[in-house]
Amino acid sequence: MALHRTPEPELMDGADQVEAYAAADFASSDQAMVERLALLCADQPGSRLVDLGCGPGNISFRLARRWPQAQVLGLDGAPRMLAVAEQRLAAAPELAGRLHFAEIVLPLPEPASLPGRVSTGAYSAVISNSLLHHLHDPLVLWQAVAALASPAAFVYVQDLRRPDSVAAVEELVAATMASAPAVLRRDYRASLHAAFTPAEVTAQLAQAGLSGLRVEALGACYLEVWGRLP
Numbered sequence: 348m349a350l351h352r353t354p355e356p357e358l359m360d361g362a363d364q365v366e367a368y369a370a371a372d373f374a375s376s377d378q379a380m381v382e383r384l385a386l387l388c389a390d391q392p393g394s395r396l397v398d399l400g401c402g403p404g405n406i407s408f409r410l411a412r413r414w415p416q417a418q419v420l421g422l423d424g425a426p427r428m429l430a431v432a433e434q435r436l437a438a439a440p441e442l443a444g445r446l447h448f449a450e451i452v453l454p455l456p457e458p459a460s461l462p463g464r465v466s467t468g469a470y471s472a473v474i475s476n477s478l479l480h481h482l483h484d485p486l487v488l489w490q491a492v493a494a495l496a497s498p499a500a501f502v503y504v505q506d507l508r509r510p511d512s513v514a515a516v517e518e519l520v521a522a523t524m525a526s527a528p529a530v531l532r533r534d535y536r537a538s539l540h541a542a543f544t545p546a547e548v549t550a551q552l553a554q555a556g557l558s559g560l561r562v563e564a565l566g567a568c569y570l571e572v573w574g575r576l577p
């Protein structure tokens with residue numbers, strides 16, 4: 348019998364959680380994600396990129412460095428995650444003026460209530476890594492994608508894929524997190540239980556009017572959603 352989804356808390360704002368996440372080395376999977384995006388968008392993400400659920404900015408910084416002509420905006424709802432992102436930005440003055448962060452808890456507020464830096468219909472690429480599985484209502488991500496994207500924007504969303512069984516979850520935890528701090532192991536296990544399947548994501552996209560995007564399984568435990576909007 349398939350494993351049912353068990354949601355986890357949305358925001359990652361616990362001090363120990365933020366500290367462990369920010370200290371963890373996700374460099375190779377983060378860089379692989381950015382290169383995967385580059386490949387799928389034919390190296391044409393455009394000039395305004397938004398990173399939804401940016402956390403401490405792991406992906407946002409890589410986007411800003413990979414496309415030096417682009418403006419990059421990272422959005423997250425967790426103040427402690429954003430504080431780490433801002434500290435890192437202060438240590439990277441070469442990115443000042445091109446990389447920014449703003450606090451937003453999805454669902455996206457009405458345009459009049461958005462922080463000054465955030466505009467609807469404005470981003471040539473809408474990107475997100477490992478946010479979807481946190482959301483109790485996944486449609487809030489797809490609605491934000493649709494609202495923030497400019498015409499012909501490229502969308503790339505990568506996330507965990509829910510395994511078929513508890514045993515498969517435990518195998519992944521043992522294989523990838525054996526030597527990680529306990530808080531990261533706990534969060535990874537909870538995230539695998541909270542993740543969606545490709546079929547569930549396909550249904551979400553249909554409901555959000557984004558059926559033109561493709562959904563595929565990726566590797567042992569990921570899924571990806573991508574495509575160019577009309």
Ligand SMILES: C[S@@+](CC[C@H](N)C(=O)[O-])C[C@H]1O[C@@H](n2cnc3c(N)ncnc32)[C@H](O)[C@@H]1O
Pocket residue numbers: 357358359360399400401402403404405406422423424425428451452453454475476477478481482
């Ligand atoms: C697993 S982290 C991923 C961080 C980053 N994208 C990365 O790849 O390193 C998920 C992030 O999504 C944020 N998040 C969860 N629910 C959110 C919501 N409803 N609105 C905004 N951010 C949210 C959390 O606070 C956390 O920083």
